[in-house]
Amino acid sequence: MGTTAAERLRRSGIQPSTQRLAVAEYVLETDAHPSAEQVWDEVKARVPTISRATVYNTLNLLVRKGLLRPLQLAEGRVGFDPNIEPHHHFIDEATGLVHDVPWDALEVRRVEALRGLEVREYQVILRGRRGKARAG
């Protein structure tokens, strides 16, 4: 509901080609923080002839245009996160899956007091296991 992927691409100055649309429609909707190879696998189901280069190019383009954030904390490789807003990350050590943690769920104090460091952004990275209780 709301904006289609095609519109979002156009609004960011990206030609919505078939291949780019397929990548965007998957990666901008998922909360799986997929790696580039995972994205490739997913998208190949819809556009079987798409090349690896195109997937990588499109992902990097989306990052450059601010529609996607690179995640350098996943277990194996780099992942991508369509959640542009500041938030934290929880890594489930049992599954390796990365979950978003809302910004307001935690409070970090004294960031401004760090001497000699101009902090542009920060986040908390948590590791552990999901319990049986409800979880976001």
Add this chain to the structure above:
Amino acid sequence: MGTTAAERLRRSGIQPSTQRLAVAEYVLETDAHPSAEQVWDEVKARVPTISRATVYNTLNLLVRKGLLRPLQLAEGRVGFDPNIEPHHHFIDEATGLVHDVPWDALEVRRVEALRGLEVREYQVILRGRRGKARAG
């Protein structure tokens, strides 16, 4: 000052061979958070015939024995951190270098209040630039 690398290895049940000693003496002393390849380069200066496999094996061994922590946040690849104690990390976006931030310099609140998440450990990752002021 204090314990030699050989002693630390022996105490952890690691045979201090020439190669392992060379790796340990570099990686346990540096604060550069080097990648495995950087370690290889450094160590080759002292033990020119050392193989890549030995460097990787030794680093993984040191991690398994708790003498080293893997860092999955560096710009390019995984790095290694001889600082075993909990602490935070600041990534200088100008240089890509990773700097330690003492645990007590920041305060994170409400970690225990996260529903459905059993947090085993956490850290704050900050990105920005080092200012001209004094810095650790």
Add this chain to the structure above:
DNA sequence: GACATCGATTAGACGTTGTCTAGACTTGGG
């Protein structure tokens, strides 16, 4: 000291992830 055994090391093959390039294909404007 000779020997057997077990662990450590080496060189190189291999797999994965990511980038780059040349050429082919699309698209839109005239």
Add this chain to the structure above:
DNA sequence: CCCAAGTCTAGACAACGTCTAATCGATGTC
């Protein structure tokens, strides 16, 4: 229809990391 600009593909290439077979070395026994 033609051209130019942009996009896509296949495959080569590079970096990083693991694995394996063979060699080397240290240790303990006789």
